[in-house]
Amino acid sequence: MNKMARPVKQLNLPQLLQQQVANHADNGLLKKAKYLQISDALRTAIKNGLVKSNEQLPSARQLALELLSNRHTIMAAFDELIAEGWIESKQRRGYFVADVLPVISSQHTTKCPNEQPEHFTWQFRKKTVQRYQRSAADYRYNFAGGTPDISLFPFKEFKGFVNDALSRPDLASLNYGDNAGHPALIEQISCYLRRARALNNRKIVVVNGSQEALYVLSHLLLDDQDSVAIEAMGYAPAWNSFKSAGASLVAIAQDDKGMLPDSLSQAIEQQNKNSKPIKLIYLTPLHQYPTTVTLPIARRQAIYRIASAHNIAIIEDDYDHEFHYRCQPLAPMASDDPRGLVIYLSTFSKIMFPGARIGFLALDATLAEAVVNYKTIINHKVSVVMQDAIARWMQSGAFERYLRKVTKTYQQRRDFMVNKLHQYQRKGRVISFTIPDGGMAIWIQLDHSAKQLKDWAEKKDIYLQAEHQFCATPQLNDDRFIRLGFAGMDCNLIEKGLERLFNHEF
Ligand SMILES: Cc1ncc(COP(=O)(O)O)c(C=O)c1O
Structure with missing residues (x-):
């Protein structure tokens, strides 16, 4: 007999099982087949440590007698438990509780029921970034600079395109396969970029938002021997991607025209x-993030020449070019890129809403292939239904109609906020600001601590961004600037939010 086994008779297992079956009946489990009631009861007895690993069970015949049941019913119950790994059948010796029990989610999984297992300790190999404590959208007055007004989005109309995508599905695309993007969307984006951004002859790759593209590019092009040149004040989520690939950041000085x-x-x-x-330069040339200024053509050309001379690639993040109010926005650097070293990046997060998670790259063919291969390690595809619906939306002309409408609204909101800020400037609450030609936010100088204002505002249910959040190093922070988004709220809310922000001592 096995050393671990105890005489079954001491346990009086049949009596125990009778009790368990009765309990299960009380719990309404009697509707189950008899053999399942018995296997349930026996499993519970094992889980609760009433029968231990390696203990021999009574024979099927004996249990059948005691439980006033049929031997075949008991055998069926045993078979169930064997299949689940709770008991084992040993040739010519009978049935035993398994040596190693299946994993279950209670503390009774151990062989010794009273022993508390030590909680598992995770060993992280990568650093992560703290998630939002409270998201900007949860504030009554949300002045986050990159927030579109999602309530303006034509959901009803868009639903029609989602319906089309589902009623006339492109079955081949819905399956696993090419991960460059849904062909219909690629065609629409190519056409849009040709018309709106003078971009030709580039490969388009659809991504799960710009952030995925930044991550993939970082891991393809960088390692811990490399550096990335970034704007001294810029977009921290991009920097986090570069750092995640091991690269160091080098902050390049900027003035009121950019890098x-x-x-x-x-x-x-x-x-x-x-x-x-330096292997990569990351730039936001059109509406510099966060200062909103446009990099002049001469500087763009100078930066391009420097990059080309040193074989450095440029990521041009053209995240909100759609919203330009004064004139046509400057064409992107990628439109004048004879060497194919500019990686053009844009997103639907501002045109639609960030939750759409659709962005795209327009880039050199060799790099495009590597990006598609690398991003397939992370994910097989970008949601094909969403891509298909957007392609239909763009093709119908409704996309451009919505863009025209929302651009007009954002321009009105910009003008409204500018007007209000001039009033607060006259009262001395605001030192200065530049009217942005486009984008979704205004960069404002104060005569006191921007961080303190931000902290105070949050207690008053106002979300805004302060200079320190954009500085590549703490030494660069003058702590005098805030960024106020004007796109995400209507004029009434903007007015009330500004009143609450500037009409009180904090
Ligand atoms: C500079 C910049 N790039 C890109 C994005 C958009 O990122 P995603 O496409 O991942 O939503 C934003 C959004 O705030 C941004 O400010």
């Missing part, structure tokens, strides 16, 4: 000396 080409040249030389060469 300074001379500072870029100096940084490239310095990094070459440090044996951490």
